[in-house]
Amino acid sequence: MTVDEGDRAGIHARRSSWGRKSGSWEMSPEFLALARPRAQRLRRQGDERQSHGRYPPIIMVVLGLFITWRICHPNNDAVWLWGMSVKNSKSDLPAIDMFVSRADPEKEPPLVTSNTILAAEYPVEKLVCYVSDDGGGLLTFEAMTEAASFANLWVPSCPTWMADGTHWPGTWLSPSAEHSKGDHAGIIQVMLKPPSDVPLCGTSDDSGVMGLTDVDIRLPMLVCVSREKCPGYDHNKKAGAMNSAIISNGAFILNLDCDHYIYNSEAMCEVLTRMIVTDVQFPQRFEFIDPSNSLRQSRNTVFFDGNMRALNGLQGPVYVGTGCLFRQGSPDPPRAKEHSAGFCSCCFGRKHKRFIRANEAHARAEDVWELKSAHIEGRVSRPTVAEAINVVSCWYEDKTEWGQRVGWIYGSVTEDVITGYQMHNRGWQSIYCLTKRDAFRWTAPINLTDRLHQILRWATVSVELFFSRKNAFLASSRMKVLQRIAYLNFIVQTLNVTFSIYLLTVTVTLCALAVLEIKWSRIELEEWWRNEQFWLIGGTNAHLAAVFQGILKVVVGV
């Protein structure tokens, strides 16, 4: 069989068996592309071994030429990089926990993110995919069950754990009293068990005609987590979900929003074999751009490939909430490590005394990691499971520093910027990583209202930061001066005296005008604000258009 035939056989074998199993699977080309490398891996290895054996003299000559050329053309910057890549092989890769955050089962496609994670080109035993669902949607649960059953042809059963120890009572689509959106028990459900440590080949039966006998069919562990919701408790949206989802000890954490997916299945491998010292922010790339609608589906390239990239020269890009790889949990006290450690070791460090209350919940959660091995041998104890469930309770962070100083920071509409700021403020660096093929893609945003709402939130947080204790002027001495200016996020006109007086006069006049308007029209501040918003929107589109239309009519009679 040629390699080409092998390729086709590999893909079709998987497609046909998945299709049969679930009945209704439609796989995107991206997913097939991702699935292909793993399907081919074993077969290719065999081919490579044979060809290496045949041409050693040629390989030696080529290697000699390369080394000569390399010595004649030194690249000093690349020496350390080369050293790292020589030292690190795939077997040295660290464990990664991938967190997918979900909230709205209707707006966010439930499958594509986790599917691409399961198919990523990374040692399966070192990858765990956590899907955090805040929406309490039955759709998510069903989608994950489907994903697991179609992907996991060989794992016989999945254990279900619920806070109350019973099996899933009722559904959220038809909510029972104790299981409605915003009011339900905490859930940790292992959808796919941890894979075995040694490669596992399929049997010819698995694929029907084609056979999977030389294909490694293991899949990474897949876990669904839904934080408990109780009326009266603020679950702190994504930040709360992420903090409660950190229930394992992977050396790295990667967070993806549910509308993102892995586009370059080898990106993490590439990055981690070369660069294991800091955290990495990948750009956000849109999947589809409709040119006729480019206004609201702008690629934001200037922000990502201009501003964010430029920040690499300082302390690094801001954290934009998705597509970011963090280093987790330094076992040493954060203070001692602060200057040398990677981005996140303090924020996610949980063994330091200062965080002792926070640790109580999370230290116990580390048992969940042990569940991995314990489970295989059938040794999961109920108390261990109950401990794990504590971490997804609605009170786990009460009176702790989670959300205040540790983990994702609460209290803002854009937790990501604040969380990133906190890390830079402690002197850590981040890196903006552009890969040749985009690491992740984002299914283009939504409708105009949602887009404007998003911009409003991002702009609001700049103002919020400016008037809070997190104003970059008040940052610790560890934040570099230029990094502070980047966080201030406003354009400074040459502030001479005349311009300052002009600015002040305009501001005071506008404030006085507002007061008078409110007084004379006898309205509440809120109504006035709505009115102003309306005028601004009208003034920048309909009224502006009316001016041109009016002029055209007068001048040429159109």
Ligand SMILES: O=c1ccn([C@@H]2O[C@H](COP(=O)(O)OP(=O)(O)O[C@H]3O[C@H](CO)[C@@H](O)[C@H](O)[C@H]3O)[C@@H](O)[C@H]2O)c(=O)[nH]1
């Ligand atoms: O109660 C909630 C609400 C939201 N989310 C998740 O949070 C993410 C972001 O929420 P969304 O409403 O989609 O905000 P966007 O404006 O689309 O997201 C951008 O802005 C957010 C706030 O700055 C960041 O968290 C995101 O990563 C970033 O992509 C999504 O994955 C949601 O599933 C939750 O997990 N729980």
Ligand SMILES: [Mn+2]
């Ligand atoms: Mn979103």
